[in-house]
Amino acid sequence: MTSPEMTVGDLIALLSRCDRDAPVRQAMNPFFPMSHRLAQVVQSVDETGQSVVYLAEGRDENTQLGHLPPEVAVALAWQEPVQAPPRRPRRSAGGK
Template identity: 40%
Template sequence: MNNNRIATVGDLIAALTTYDPATPIRVATQPNYPMEHTLGHVVCTPNDAEGDGTPPTDPPIVWLGIGGQIGYLPRPAADALGWSR
């Protein structure tokens, strides 16, 4: 199983640098019932959250939202992630 941990924006950028920028990107979810999704929005809290004008005190976190569901995760992708169908 691939145990790489992507914890920061820098980790994500580093993980993607070996791939062609035109390559489609997907999110794989639910290891026991593997599905693939497009990526949706990318936001940062507390900066992108609606607020009352009070300056944010929490540290920023970038969130990758899931877009539309495409279907079942292809077998080669599930195998590469170490998931079984």
């Protein structure tokens, strides 16, 4: 990627490495990572006259699919890898 923004060509190159039958989802909000279905691709022109392509989520209530899988948030560097806390020894019924 040579420009500061991902281009359609960059996106096509990245997508060409993926399973063609896999659903496309959008990861949003690094502070509260959620997964969304994509529904539309719209090409427009920005305020400088440059052509821009937008990937948009759907409008129905099932568009937001829930929390982003932790491994995806880690891969995006939105979260640190988290390990389960060490287990403490269990106390006996007698309180010892």
